[in-house]
Amino acid sequence: MARARTSSGRVRLTEVAKLAGVSPITASRFFRNPEALSPGKRERVENAARQLGYVPDLAARALASRRTEVIGVLIPSFTNNVFxxxxxxIYDGSAESRYSIQLVNTHYSILQEEKLLQLFKAQRPAGLVVTGINQTDESRAILESMNCPIVQIMELGPEPIDMMVGFSHNDAAFAVISHLIELNFKRIGFLGARMDPRVQRRLEGYTDAMKRASLYDPRLIIATPVPTSVTMGGTLFADLLMKAPDIDAVFCVNDDLALGTLFECQRRQIQVPEDIAIVGFNDLEYMASAVPPLTSVRTNRYDMGRTAITMTMDAIEGRRPATPVIDLGYELIIRRSSAPRRL
Amino acid sequence: MARARTSSGRVRLTEVAKLAGVSPITASRFFRNPEALSPGKRERVENAARQLGYVPDLAARALASRRTEVIGVLIPSFTNNVFxxxxxxIYDGSAESRYSIQLVNTHYSILQEEKLLQLFKAQRPAGLVVTGINQTDESRAILESMNCPIVQIMELGPEPIDMMVGFSHNDAAFAVISHLIELNFKRIGFLGARMDPRVQRRLEGYTDAMKRASLYDPRLIIATPVPTSVTMGGTLFADLLMKAPDIDAVFCVNDDLALGTLFECQRRQIQVPEDIAIVGFNDLEYMASAVPPLTSVRTNRYDMGRTAITMTMDAIEGRRPATPVIDLGYELIIRRSSAPRRL
DNA sequence: ATGATTATTGACAGCGCTACCACCGCATTG
DNA sequence: CAATGCGGTGGTAGCGCTGTCAATAATCAT
Incomplete structure (x- = not known):
């Protein structure tokens, strides 16, 4: 019985198959695994598809194959330049692929993350990219039950759920402080905002390095859960100056705080680095332009996204990486804001 | 004949219907239009769904209903803070809704945009949010044929494809220059990078205001297609100083350029605003913190995204807005960097 | 009271694609 | 020469849901 519903003018696989003189199944195979066809038919299907302007219906494909070509990405913030x-x-890496990205914002909440993972699970994504390694037990359980490639990004940890791309925030912070200590700085302050897990680890790196040099003093540490900003950098720095007027250097957990600190120094006529050295984290573009140029830790953010999504896609297609955990490292970029103290 | 394929353990609508003692159709209706059910059945279906932990299969729904719950969003850049x-x-506005966002990056290319629209068309999105009003004729044709709500964002124009949320970049730039002229600045430079359509309109506003005051001089204009950055701000400003050493103010088309200009002034010991005034655009958070605080144009970017996605969702559900074009305006935030010249 | 209208509900028939399995024909093997 | 294997192909039968429309029950106007 002919149905009333119009067929939406869309070209279907059946039409392509008919034009190519093959069965719909063969045409279908052409799109998923062209190698499986004999060269002759492969070409015939290819031409027919092009001629008719065929575009596969993703919903039908997802329904029939019981899997999607969606990769879920969970990010804690859209505002943060880092992300x-x-x-x-991530988007560049997946642009030419068959996969589409489903992006969600956890707003730095692991409970929100759990909820979003639950939602993702119902959609059976082909893969997943999640930020950090501090998932709730529940989240981990969901992730492990999802049976798809999963990449944790931004940091490294001992127990990857599946794969990992990141670097050690702890080590990076340790390197920063070691650098300052080598340069003979002694009263090195710590400025932290938001205090998400990555920032916590930077604080650990700071603490380790300071303790090892017997320079540790809790009064040097200013940390707030409030979101980070340039303005907040100035505020925290002012706070630090009050609590520890004798500081000779400041390690800011990100570049915005460092810039805010620089501005506050300018406001108070504090010479950088003569009076106080400043180091940031992430090496955003403006750090090199500031007056004086600001020392920072370069992190491979773009590569992190690109590597993560490539690993995900490869794993979906059965090409699992030789090493499931990739350390993208960091690089201390030394600029004038941390110039040697007194030679 | 029973099929071998396992049913993936997923709860189906049929099971919910069975438990609730209704037909699958009735259960289906519950999820799309609960009002249509009698209160008794509504409750029974609701309980059954909760009890079984039912989650609808989006692929099946999309296939059967021939429409999706996906809203496509085209953005020219991920790096730009504005976006x-x-x-x-956009994400906050859609987070609690049934719609999911499909984000793509046009990299400021209208050809890329056209290609991406073609891809979107094949997926029959429920709605679309596109950046700007400079689509190619082909893109416009695709958009018009798509038969779904479309919101153009970031700027305003005379011929909306469907709906619009933005503000007049031309007017905003005109207001900036008028402000500077009122303050007796005369040699006002223009610094522009990337020169995308929005920036072009800011240049037009600048040009109009300068001509109207008989202050126009093409040597005051420095523009490059190169992407914008703080460093680029310094470079362009240096260039401007060379071509027009007598400038007394600079209008930068965005805040990064303004910050770069400020740094360059600091480097050259140029007093801001005594020697040269600086104005930026967008009023990013750091503008208020800079030394001196930098004048800028506040734009309602978050609201723009939120309004656009709300309008899209409303229109999808048949609630078309009273006014399809919404002007979110701008606000000149005057700070010390454009303090009055000589009183 | 009677037909007409409206609110609820269900049966049917797919949406466009692919998993599964069977089959064909050719080459290889003992 | 039969048995075996395998690349290539097609038929069948849905994936889980909803559009259409008809049927029924409830309500209304005249």
């Missing part, structure tokens, strides 16, 4: 670079890597 | 705020608005 915009990661996202650019 | 991260817009995106945040």
């Amino acid at each position: 915009s670079d990661v996202l650019r890597g | 991260s705020d817009v995106l945040r608005g």
Whole structure:
């Protein structure tokens, strides 16, 4: 019985198959695994599809194959410049592929993350990219039950759920402080905002390095759960100056705080680095332009996104990486804001 | 004949219907239009769904209903802070809804945009949010044929494809220059990078205001297609100083350029605003913190995203807005960097 | 009271694609 | 020469849901 519903004018696989003189199944195979066809038919299907302008219906494909070509990405913030670079890597890396990205914002909440994972599970994504390694037990259980490639990004840890791309925030912070200590700085302050897991680990790196040099003093540490900003950098720095007027250097957990600190120094006529050295984290573009140029830790954010999404896609297609955990490292970029103290 | 394929353990609508003692159709209706059910059955279906933990299969729904619950969003850049705020608005606005966002990056290319629209068309999105009003004729044709709500964001124009949320970049730039002229600045430079359509319109506003005051001089204009950055701000400003050493103010088309200009002034010991005034655009958070605080144009980026996605969702559900074009305006935030010249 | 209208509900028939299995024909093997 | 294997192909039968429309029950106007 002919149905009333119009067929939406869409070209279907059946039409392609008919034009190519093959069965719909063969045509279908052409799109998923062209190698399986004999060269002759492969070409015939290819031509027919092009001629008719065929575009596969993703919903039908998902329904019939019981899997999607969607990769879920969980990010804690859209505002943070760090993540915009990661996202650019993810989107660039997947742009020419068959996969589409489903992006969600956890707003730095692991409970929100859990809820979003639950939602993702119902959609059976082909793969998943999640930020950090501090998932709730529940989240981990969901992830493990999902039976798809999963990449944790931004940091490294001992127990990957599946794969990992990141670097050691602890080590990076340790390297920063070691650098300052080598340069004979002694009263090195710590400025932290938001205090998400990555920032916590930077604090650990700071603490380790300070303790090892017997320079540790809790009064040097200013940390707030409030979101980070340039303005907040100035505020925290002012706070630090009050609590420890004798500081000779400041390690800011990100570049915005460092810039805010620089501005506050300018406001108070504090010479950088003569009076106080400043080091940031992430090496955003503006750090090199500041007056004086600001020392920072370069992190490979774009590569992190790009590597993560490539690993995910490869794993979906059965090409699992030789090493499931990739350390993208960091690089201390030394600029004038941490110039040697007194030679 | 029973099929071998396992049913993936997923709860189906049929099971919910069985438990509730209704037909699958009735259960289906519950999820799309609960009002249509009698209160008794509504409750029974609701309980059954909760009890079984039912989650609808989106692929099956999309296939059967021939429409999706996906809203496509086309953005020209992920790096630009402006868009991260817009995106945040879009994602926040859609977070609790049934719609999911499909984000793509056009990399400021209208050809890329056209290609991506073609891809979107094949997926029959429920709605679309596109950046700007400079689509190619082909893109416009695709958009018009798509038969779904479309919101153009970031700027305003005379011929909306469907709906629009934005503000006049031309007017905003005109207001900036008028402000500077009122303050007796005369040799006002223009610094522009990337020169995308929005920036072009800011240049037009600048040009109009300068001509009207008989202050126009093409040597005051420095523009490059190269992407924008803080460093680029310094470079362009240096270039401007060379071509027009007598400038007394600079209008930068965005805040990064303004910050770069400020740094360059600091480097050259140029007093701001005594020697040269600086104005930026967008009023990013750091503008208020800089030394001196930098004048800028506040734009409602988050609201723009949020309004656009709300309008889209409303229109999808048949609630078309009273006014299809919404002007979110701008606000000139005057700070010390454009303090009055000589009183 | 009677037909007409409206609110609820269900049966049917797919949406466009692919998993599964069977089959064909050719080459290889003992 | 039969048995075996295998690349290539097609038929069948849905994936889980909803559009259409008809049937029924409830309500209304005249």
